[in-house]
Amino acid sequence: MNLCFRPTIQALVTFLLIFPLAALWGVSSGTPARAHEIRPAIVDLFIGDDGGVRLEMSLILEAALAEVGAEHADTDESPNAGRYDALRLLDEAALAAEFERSSARFLDGVRLMAGDQRIPLDVDSLDLDPVGDTDFARLSRIALTGQLPAGATDLTYSFDPAFGPSVIRVPDEQGANSYSAYLDNGSRSAPIPVEGALTMSAGQVFVDYIGIGFTHIVPKGLDHILFVVGLFLLSPRLKPLLVQVTAFTVAHSVTLALAMLGVLTLPGSIVEPLIAASILFIAVENLGTDRLTRWRPYLVFAFGLLHGLGFAGVLNEIGLSPAHFASGLVGFNIGVEAGQLAVVAGCFALFGAWFADRPWYRTRITIPLSLAIAAIAAWWVLERTGLVA
Structure with missing residues (x-):
């Protein structure tokens, strides 16, 4: 040979x-995430005809509570890795209790703005999976709700970088995303119209991606x-x-x-x-x-x-x-x-x-x-x- x-x-x-x-x-x-892999929080924004707003979030809650940070690609790189690993071992009831203790801090890090006015958000629901296989990170689902101020024409969203990166998406009536943006440094999304779809040029999308x-x-x-x-x-x-x-x-x-x-x-x-x-x-x-x-x-x-x-x-x-x-x-x-x-x-x-x-x-x-x-x-x-x- x-x-x-x-x-x-x-x-x-x-x-x-x-x-x-x-x-x-x-x-x-x-297709779960590996235990120490940092995945972005996926956030869908819904705006109701009655002026209600709803954020449906899918995220690795333990990474957000431990404030691993968007600057890391792996949780082991964070000085808060020990707390993250401890949170991963909690059952859903104990993790829910941890979230309850930290909910004020979490809500402070999820910023939905109408112009210069912040929209107060409340936790509407929290859905946690059992611990399961600890070789993989579990995803949690959180729904936050709020009310538009009078005269609001558009919204911006941002996520505290201490909680990790996030993706904001705006589904249209058919369920497809009319807008999506990856945010990993705490920056705001583009202004999202309260009425009508957000329009982005092909050139803007090209540069962003x-x-x-x-x-x-x-x-x-x-x-x-x-x-x-x-x-x-x-x-x-x-x-x-x-x-x-x-x-x-x-x-x-x-x-x-x-x-x-x-x-x-x-x-x-x-x-x-x-x-x-x-x-x-x-x-x-x-x-x-x-x-x-x-x-x-x-x-x-x-x-x-x-x-x-x-x-x-x-x-x-x-x-x-x-x-x-x-x-x-x-x-x-x-x-x-x-x-x-x-x-x-x-x-x-x-x-x-x-x-x-x-x-x-x-x-x-x-x-x-x-x-x-x-x-x-x-x-x-x-x-x-x-x-x-």
């Missing part, structure tokens, strides 16, 4: 051994960052790197579009372990060869299909407006690509420009970093399939 194909085959065997395990776990476990796509890679997409770094490590030369990145981009663009159109769906509990497995594959192959095999671009393309399904999970949470579906999707893809190119540029600036031609580049750069990536990815595979907590 040609030696240049052995690393690819070894890595492929690793991937194929992991695939059934991840698929079996995904079929049985649905470029930013969402970019931040999904840098700094929040550590798994996607490590995948791109793995591609760079084997061959920091521009031409082979561009071939791989192009294959990856085309692939994730295809599955992202298909998933958003509802043509292709796969549970996140299957996709996420397989994304981790794809990173492990790349790292293992880096350790076994010092050259780019002819099969690698095709395999990178296949892995890009998986990563595109992962990206779709983000957009599904935010909810693209049907009126600007194309501009939002294209903008998000461009943002993702810009994030990937930023990672490549960072790698090149750190060691590609200085050390790529050195005879020790492989032994001192490629192998140690690939070992580190392989270790992280292997842990993620175990974690995302529930084999470790």
